[in-house]
Amino acid sequence: MPALPRPAIGPGSRYTARASTTRRRPARHTDVAALSRVLTARDLWLLRMLHEHRVLTTHQIASLAYTSIRSAQRRLRTLHQRGVLDSFRPLVQTGSAPEHYTLGASGVAVLASHSGCDLGDLGWRPSHTGRIAYSPSLGHDLGVNELLIRLTAHGRTTPEAGLSFWLSERSCARRWGDIIRPDAYAHWYEGEKLLPFFLEYDTGSQPLGHVEAKLTGYAAFATQAGHRPALLIHTRTASRDQALRRRLAPPARTLGLFLATASADFTASSPWGPWWGPLEPGDTRRTTLTGLATRWSRLGPASELEPSDADTALTLPVPPLPPVSEAEA
Incomplete structure (x- = not known):
């Protein structure tokens, strides 16, 4: 059987999964x-x-x-x-x-x-x-989780900044799948600044034209007040980041998107830092996530985030951090 495709580098690269067989498991069904x-x-x-x-x-x-x-x-x-x-x-x-x-x-x-x-x-x-x-998307899924977990964990040591809201790709598809299918949706905050954003985690496996085609859906996604979340595209290498920026800058400006890119070459330890380059007329110097929130005054959270009659306990958003308990520290 041929090996499943894997990315050349990063999470999920060149490995074959095996079950964990060295641990004792219950001999019968647990009560x-x-x-x-x-x-x-x-x-x-x-x-x-x-x-x-x-x-x-x-x-x-x-x-x-x-x-x-x-x-x-x-x-x-x-x-x-x-x-x-x-x-x-x-x-x-x-x-x-x-x-x-x-x-x-x-x-x-x-x-x-x-x-x-x-x-x-x-x-x-x-x-x-x-x-x-054995999923071919394992490396991609781990990469998305790793990026957002680093943002979330930052809030444990810096209470005034962190990730307050996080939806998975599956939850995003359930809410907005007829318009867009981001890899995640989240809220970054620092003080009173809020950056609601969709995340596209680019592994380099898709042609640039395919990534460009997604922008139309994000441009159509706007609330009744005319506000919309930012779109962050995270790539694995700086060279892929530069290629995307050259390809996406003209349509992003035409569509009026709040779009910024960054690569894992810079964000590995501090993805909230000054690694995000906006694609818009004027100053395109890289800045922090909070800097993006300050720069884009017409940002707004996505629609359909409030619980509805269609929601169950399993479809409600999960807090990115666990309940605080001294006994569990």
Whole structure:
């Protein structure tokens, strides 16, 4: 069987997934009611995050919800042994990859019970983890999550700045799929400044013309007040970033988009920093996310964010950070 296509660099590059077989698992089905004695508010938050974003690594979970990688590993190992989480660990050419966590069978049952939904509403199957592990989009999905998790985790050490709202690609498609299909939607804040934005995470696999064709949909997306979120395009390399900027600058200006680009060559450690270059007439020098919010006065949050009668407990947005609890620190 030929190998599935993988990006040449970055998350998801050149690895073959294998199941995690070295950990003890429950010999029989776990009593879901019994788990209520041991699952914390942070554990339940993690289940919702995994349902929303499909897969998170140990390091990503630790940066959002734990004080150290070791404390995260201990708790995740316990949840894995109880069947609440499932996991796989990709094989890489050098070194070792972190554990990649997904929802386990018991975790899905707990999530359905806690949300008052039928088990079938979650769309989970026993092959869930395997499908994610071998998905050609795994590297892309991990890259999107890593970028937004870095923005979210920044708020743990800098309370006046961070990510206050985050929707996955699937949630975006459910709300706006007839117009646009971004890889994520989020709100960055710093003080009183707010940058609502759609994210296109570009891996370089699509022709430039395909990326350009998406701009028409984003231009059509405006609220009744005429405001719209920004569009951020994040690429893997500076050369791809420059190629996109040359191709997209004319249509972005014609359509009146609030569009900025950046690449992983600069954003790896501080994606909120001065790496984002706006595509508009005048000053195109790179600036911070907060600088973009200051520059674009007619930004506005997307529509259809408020809960409606069509929403269930499983479709409501998940807070990017877990509930604060001294007992869980």
